[in-house]
Amino acid sequence: xxxxxxxxxxxxxxxxxxxxxxxxxxxxxxxxxxxxxxxxxxxxxxxxxxxxxxxxxxxxxxxxxxxxxxxxxxxxxxxxxxxxxxxxxxxxxxxxxxxxxxxxxxxxxxxxxxxxxxxxxxxxxxxxxxxxxxxxxxxxxxxxxxxxxxxxxxxxxxxxxxxxxxxxxxxxxxxxxxxxxxxxxxxxxxxxxxxxxxxxxxxxxxxxxxxxxxxxxxxxxxxxxxxxxxxxxxxxxxxxxxxxxxxxxxxxxxxxxxxxxxxxxxxxxxxxxxxxxxxxxxxxxxxxxxxxxxxxxxxxxxxxxxxxxxxxxxxxxxxxxxxxxxxxxxxxxxxxxxxxxxxxxxxxxxxxxxxxxxxxxxxxxxxxxxxxxxxxxxxxxxxxxxxxxxxxxxxxxxxxxxxxxxxxxxxxxxxxxxxxx
Amino acid sequence: xxxxxxxxxxxxxxxxxxxxxxxxxxxxxxxxxxxxxxxxxxxxxxxxxxxxxxxxxxxxxxxxxxxxxxxxxxxxxxxxxxxxxxxxxxxxxxxxxxxxxxxxxxxxxxxxxxxxxxxxxxxxxxxxxxxxxxxxxxxxxxxxxxxxxxxxxxxxxxxxxxxxxxxxxxxxxxxxxxxxxxxxxxxxxxxxxxxxxxxxxxxxxxxxxxxxxxxxxxxxxxxxxxxxxxxxxxxxxxxxxxxxxxxxxxxxxxxxxxxxxxxxxxxxxxxxxxxxxxxxxxxxxxxxxxxxxxxxxxxxxxxxxxxxxxxxxxxxxxxxxxxxxxxxxxxxxxxxxxxxxxxxxxxxxxxxxxxxxxxxxxxxxxxxxxxxxxxxxxxxxxxxxxxxxxxxxxxxxxxxxxxxxxxxxxxxxxxxxxxxx
Numbered sequence: 080x081x082x083x084x085x086x087x088x089x090x091x092x093x094x095x096x097x098x099x100x101x102x103x104x105x106x107x108x109x110x111x112x113x114x115x116x117x118x119x120x121x122x123x124x125x126x127x128x129x130x131x132x133x134x135x136x137x138x139x140x141x142x143x144x145x146x147x148x149x150x151x152x153x154x155x156x157x158x159x160x161x162x163x164x165x166x167x168x169x170x171x172x173x174x175x176x177x178x179x180x181x182x183x184x185x186x187x188x189x190x191x192x193x194x195x196x197x198x199x200x201x202x203x204x205x206x207x208x209x210x211x212x213x214x215x216x217x218x219x220x221x222x223x224x225x226x227x228x229x230x231x232x233x234x235x236x237x238x239x240x241x242x243x244x245x246x247x248x249x250x251x252x253x254x255x256x257x258x259x260x261x262x263x264x265x266x267x268x269x270x271x272x273x274x275x276x277x278x279x280x281x282x283x284x285x286x287x288x289x290x291x292x293x294x295x296x297x298x299x300x301x302x303x304x305x306x307x308x309x310x311x312x313x314x315x316x317x318x319x320x321x322x323x324x325x326x327x328x329x330x331x332x333x334x335x336x337x338x339x340x341x342x343x344x345x346x347x348x349x350x351x352x353x354x355x356x357x358x359x360x361x362x363x364x365x366x367x368x369x370x371x372x373x374x375x376x377x378x379x380x381x382x383x384x385x386x387x388x389x390x391x392x393x394x395x396x397x398x399x400x401x402x403x404x405x406x407x408x409x410x411x412x413x414x415x416x417x418x419x420x421x422x423x424x425x426x427x428x429x430x431x432x433x434x435x436x437x438x439x440x441x442x443x444x445x446x447x448x449x450x451x452x453x454x455x456x457x458x459x460x461x462x463x464x465x466x467x468x469x470x471x472x473x474x475x476x477x478x479x480x481x482x483x484x485x486x487x488x489x490x491x492x493x494x495x496x497x498x499x500x
Numbered sequence: 501x502x503x504x505x506x507x508x509x510x511x512x513x514x515x516x517x518x519x520x521x522x523x524x525x526x527x528x529x530x531x532x533x534x535x536x537x538x539x540x541x542x543x544x545x546x547x548x549x550x551x552x553x554x555x556x557x558x559x560x561x562x563x564x565x566x567x568x569x570x571x572x573x574x575x576x577x578x579x580x581x582x583x584x585x586x587x588x589x590x591x592x593x594x595x596x597x598x599x600x601x602x603x604x605x606x607x608x609x610x611x612x613x614x615x616x617x618x619x620x621x622x623x624x625x626x627x628x629x630x631x632x633x634x635x636x637x638x639x640x641x642x643x644x645x646x647x648x649x650x651x652x653x654x655x656x657x658x659x660x661x662x663x664x665x666x667x668x669x670x671x672x673x674x675x676x677x678x679x680x681x682x683x684x685x686x687x688x689x690x691x692x693x694x695x696x697x698x699x700x701x702x703x704x705x706x707x708x709x710x711x712x713x714x715x716x717x718x719x720x721x722x723x724x725x726x727x728x729x730x731x732x733x734x735x736x737x738x739x740x741x742x743x744x745x746x747x748x749x750x751x752x753x754x755x756x757x758x759x760x761x762x763x764x765x766x767x768x769x770x771x772x773x774x775x776x777x778x779x780x781x782x783x784x785x786x787x788x789x790x791x792x793x794x795x796x797x798x799x800x801x802x803x804x805x806x807x808x809x810x811x812x813x814x815x816x817x818x819x820x821x822x823x824x825x826x827x828x829x830x831x832x833x834x835x836x837x838x839x840x841x842x843x844x845x846x847x848x849x850x851x852x853x854x855x856x857x858x859x860x861x862x863x864x865x866x867x868x869x870x871x872x873x874x875x876x877x878x879x880x881x882x883x884x885x886x887x888x889x890x891x892x893x894x895x896x897x898x899x900x901x902x903x904x905x906x907x908x909x910x911x912x913x914x915x916x917x918x919x920x921x
Binding site for chain 1: 505507513514515516517518519520522523524525526527528530535536537538539540541542543545548552555714784785786788789790792793799801802803804805806807808812815816841842
């Protein structure tokens with residue numbers, strides 16, 4: 080099935096906002112086995128919208144249109160959809176009532192403008208929007224089925240998953256159930272992961288699984304998109320493949336599905352009544368930031384100290400004694416010191432030194448990590464490749480991952496692909 | 501002049517990567533007064549690339565194509581460009597030598613694959629790429645002028661500014677000099693700024709200035725895009741407008757052009773040999789992160805303490821005495837405490853408490869800020885509207901902006917648009 084996307088709106092066309100809706104729609108369709116073959120971006124302009132709708136109708140079987148369903152005069156999607164389909168607009172009482180209820184629940188009267196959002200082509204199938212006033216709809220233009228979706232990301236995401244994708248899947252005539260299994264890892268690059276998992280899909284007795292990757296440096300997301308006629312069929316095919324992916328990526332898998340590295344760490348700590356304090360140099364405070372962002376009312380993250388340099392860190396922790404700049408020993412002192420000062424069960428220290436640029440090219444950087452608990456501190460040093468920004472992101476991830484590995488009893492010294500040598 | 505953009509590549513088409521190149525190109529063109537009227541996204545597919553080139557050639561005067569200039573077999577731009585123009589490819593010795601030199605400087609031999617990057621249509625004008633091996637080029641297809649640019653953002657950005665935009669400007673036949681003046685502000689929403697600056701362009705004696713806004717919550721960027729036949733003409737028109745924008749936005753302007761709020765603060769401190777330490781609760785460490793990210797070898801930022809709650813902050817600072825949760829008094833204690841402990845000239849404290857959600861909708865949050873120096877601490881409290889994420893971003897910005905205002909002698913109590921009531 081040939082699917083196209085049309086994104087509308089002057090702000091997207093002019094680059095005033097980055098078009099993340101396009102990427103979201105295309106990626107979600109890809110995850111359920113539907114390929115997008117063409118994308119079009121046009122502004123809030125009658126002639127160009129009509130031209131875009133007609134061109135897509137001539138090429139595609141299905142078209143997802145995003146944006147232009149709002150209450151203002153520059154929102155033209157319903158009107159141009161009707162024109163392209165040789166149809167006219169009519170007021171849909173059911174949606175008008177929904178909108179009036181929506182406003183009433185918020186203690187407000189519906190502004191007259193919003194009435195426009197209930198005007199749909201007479202042949203359109205209404206598509207529900209449970210979280211907003213923009214009404215989605217489906218309509219035939221030429222021989223293509225068009226699906227109109229709202230530009231507000233939160234509304235789009237729900238409508239796409241709950242309403243549009245099931246209808247597109249039904250058009251392919253095949254199985255309509257989908258499940259997406261995701262693994263988040265740190266330390267294995269995309270091409271190596273691809274090679275490591277080359278034959279893993281052979282384990283699905285009836286197939287129906289698609290393997291994909293998405294690199295968000297320094298993490299890699301490995302995705303198994305499963306489709307089948309029943310939950311049982313999906314489970315039968317997905318389970319052996321997922322188990323094998325988990326086995327092969329092994330120690331490098333830091334979280335699955337909606338979990339994150341920091342949520343996994345905080346859960347591990349909280350379940351055992353453990354607490355963590357952090358000392359950071361050269362990381363822009365991103366370790367404390369990630370742990371603090373997930374804290375609950377009795378969260379395991381207690382305190383982070385961000386210091387300009389190692390001397391400042393020693394002063395902040397009341398550590399006496401000489402230090403010779405950032406070193407593994409200094410990092411161990413910081414991890415123990417911050418744990419002791421904050422009276423936590425664990426301390427994490429990450430010190431980063433970006434190396435000077437060599438021949439105009441980034442020269443990577445040296446990092447010293449230590450995870451302290453009780454009377455000991457486990458060290459990990461590494462040299463990360465890339466520019467300053469990549470070194471910093473890699474150091475933050477490696478620091479948190481050392482803590483995770485320490486908490487679950489895995490080796491913290493295991494080499495990652497982003498290390499030198 | 502009608503300009504179109506064509507973005508190529510399977511990763512962009514499938515949403516695997518978000519298409520920031522599109523937004524960058526379109527925004528840069530907009531800033532020099534060139535409007536993009538249509539955007540197309542297609543994959544690495546011969547038939548669809550050809551169709552996209554032909555459709556754009558039929559509609560536009562100029563087309564910027566991004567991607568597909570790499571050394572691998574799925575990079576098809578040169579080949580399809582030649583086909584669409586009824587031309588053939590030839591080897592450009594000048595570019596081959598440039599590439600060989602590029603590799604030699606890095607102590608490597610050029611892989612045979614890269615030879616493909618020097619194959620251009622015979623009628624193509626070579627466009628320089630000073631930072632990579634992908635050769636840009638311009639070519640007529642039908643009556644439209646096509647500009648082919650590389651997908652690597654760093655290479656695209658330079659080629660666009662230095663090579664493509666001057667050629668597009670020359671095609672419009674008019675003046676070819678451009679300058680972009682930018683003001684960064686916090687506290688004035690886009691629609692209010694628009695109203696405040698409605699008549700400001702009247703101050704340019706010969707016109708040639710375009711006013712635009714870009715909201716990156718919580719900051720607003722106000723842009724003056726100037727064009728003229730000479731630097732003198734641009735200066736004559738831009739200066740009175742820029743002065744008036746600066747006057748009207750007044751205390752809310754926190755930086756201009758490439759400066760940022762944090763760079764302005766760190767410069768103000770460093771110039772007077774002053775230093776800063778920070779205490780944060782509920783901000784995910786973003787204040788320390790922003791200040792630490794800009795530190796030089798002798799940076800003014802010394803230390804940040806990120807605490808899980810007010811009790812932890814008091815413990816970290818060795819403060820005794822009762823506290824009744826986050827309050828203005830508690831924030832002043834933290835600002836003074838962190839300054840005293842870190843032995844800095846200034847201390848900044850920001851405490852955020854997101855309010856519980858009311859009726860399923862975000863209820864905003866209360867923030868307490870204090871800027872300490874010497875024996876005093878200046879307080880600022882506010883209630884910010886929006887969800888937890890917006891409250892946090894607003895608190896971070898307001899905290900840093902209070903420090904800026906304090907350093908330059910402006911009132912820190914001035915109301916901002918994101919406050920309640």
